[in-house]
Amino acid sequence: MRLSKLLAGLALASVVLAACGTTGGGGTANKGTIKIGVDLPESGAETSNGIPTLNGVKFAVDQVKSVDGFTLQYFNLDDAVNGVHDPQKGTQNVQQFIDDKAVLGMIGPFNSNVARAEIKVTNQAHLVQISPANTNQCLTKDIYIPQSLSGVPDVDCKAAGYPFPKDLRPTGTNNYFRVATTDDFQGPAMSDYAYNKLNLKKVGVASDAEAYGKGIADTFSIRFKKDGGTIVKRQDFPNASHVSDFRSFLRSALAAGAEGIYFGGTDSNNACVVRNQMKGIFPDSAPFMGGDGIVTGQCIKDAADKVVGMNGTVATVAAEKVSGSQATIDAFKKAYPNSNDYGAYTMPAYDATKILIAAIDRAIKANNNNMPSRQQVLDAMSKTDFTGVLGHTSFDDKGDTTNKVITVYAVKDASKGWEVDTTVDLSHGL
């Protein structure tokens, strides 16, 4: 009895030892583990942002499983505190990634203000960071709104209330990349859409007078004039979150001949209350336009019975509009069947993960098939030349994607909410 147990144990041990001894054969992952850190807001009101994005990462890692004999794993941490994304929690999370030797790169974060806190930390550790969703231009560029877009002198990041990119990178080299483009293209993209697709010639423009809102309203206006249209009325509302009545503005825009309204601002600054108040003033067909600040569920609630006819830009690629990507989307939806599993940033997260894995693969090969250092992954990352579900991605020296695409969302059917309408490709300049 005793002997047989011992023999069985020895047999089992020899099997395990034999397995360990095999090298390289048939892609068996046994050289160790490489982890991909994932920092996203996963709880509370942020669940609808973070979880579909995290699913994109999971789906990519589960597809690839291993790279050059190393097992791939994701290591995800939640940066939401009490249900709201938190920069400090974000830095704690990236510190955990840095402390784990197996983490060679990270995906995230979701929010630009979290990125601003995290880059300072990851930069010193030479840890590659790639965000699927950040769109604030000051993470990579010095100029918040260039004169060429706004018609008024350059507004630099400091004037807009953000630190310069170099202040976020103490080592002086870049370790931050993103697959979304920047917010400064949102205004021009919507302008082209309004003039060419919505056939608007006269528009009333307002903003919440904040850096983001006024910025996109200014860039929309200058581009719209270049397109051949007229801005018939312009107002900026400081403390827009406390303004309850926008009808005087709407009436004066209508009296001046406006066929639609562009509002630069966020739903929390009453952007979609403006839309609701167009009721009884503008004809039902008059469109309402804005940036990603209105492409939200809260906006749908605020606009109430005036949701149809809203159009908003988001500074990221919609994989649905990239040819050849539908198969991956379908495969994802098969693996994650719940409708809440998929979101606007699922496929960007999927591609970001694939890009990171490809860089890790190149770094391993460059290091004679051994575990590369973080610096080697970073070097490989800058040489990215990748074609995936978002189309073709490479990075400029600041870390911005060369795949500059703005997606226009629209509400055409009240029961369906925001839907992808079209994409505007600005990769070849405006």
Place this chain on the structure above:
Amino acid sequence: MASVAAALKGTRTALSGALGTWLFLAGTILVLAVLLLPKVISNPAFFIQILIYGVANGAIFALIALGYTMVYGIIELINFAHGDIFTLGAFIAIPLIGVFGFTDSTPFSVGVVLVLLLVTAAVMVIDGGINMAIERLAYRPLRSAPRLAILITAVGMSFVLEGAMYVWRGANNVHFPDLLPGTRISFLGASLGVKDLIVIGSAVILVVSLNVFITNSKLGKAMRATAQDREAAQLMGININRTIAATFFIGAALAAAGGIIFGLYFNNIRFDEGFTAGLFAFTAAVFGGIGNIQGAALGGLFIGLVQAFSNAYYQAALTDVWIFAILILVLVFRPAGLLGMQVPEK
């Protein structure tokens, strides 16, 4: 320095007395005429449209301003929590309306009117009760303490109420069901909504009834007496505590009605709506003459009009600047306000 002080003192009485009142009124009307007349002539229909908006907004400000002015008149307290009592009224009404199953798609009917009246009455009582409780717990114990103590308490109560509403309904706009008819009628070239009429009409009814109540009822008389001289009133057998509590109740009831009217009119309300609305209403109360009921109503109307005209004809970015510039001018040249202060005599 002395001469500057004397000159400043001079400005404070420059527009007092009957002649001063006329000068002040004439000056205000003249400035409005110079600024607006060319706009009226170029597009009268548009002017009337904006006028309607201004009057409707002003009516809501007036309802809030009444509470400020009544409380100030009787205990010389700027009740900073009053704006939040206004928001609270709308917040309490939303679930009560929900009980009856009314939504945006409910057609306007007699039933809707009855339910709205019932809900409004209930909310006025609840909100009034809450304000009375606040007075009892937070203000009454400090009534004889230095003015600053009770003022800070009022600021604190404002944060408590806003915090409670934030926890209750969150940071975003809360939808208030759109129950009033969207019918619009043509009026002198402008488009007048039935909603506008209902808002203006109900505000007028409330202000007039309050005025009748204050002038004719026994409690109204007690309130006026307490406002004039608290000790003398007490000697005459007036229950001071009950009178002050009643003042808080009535002020809050009007603010609650204002909150429901706001909700029905704009269909969106947020936990901190009362902060700015309260600030404007307070400005309206000072403009009209603090402590003065008719003054507060007129002041509210005036602020509503300034806001609407500024947003329509001038820069919206400067609207608040206009309103508070007016407040400063009034405080410097006519501290008693449009219709004169009515505060306790010292």
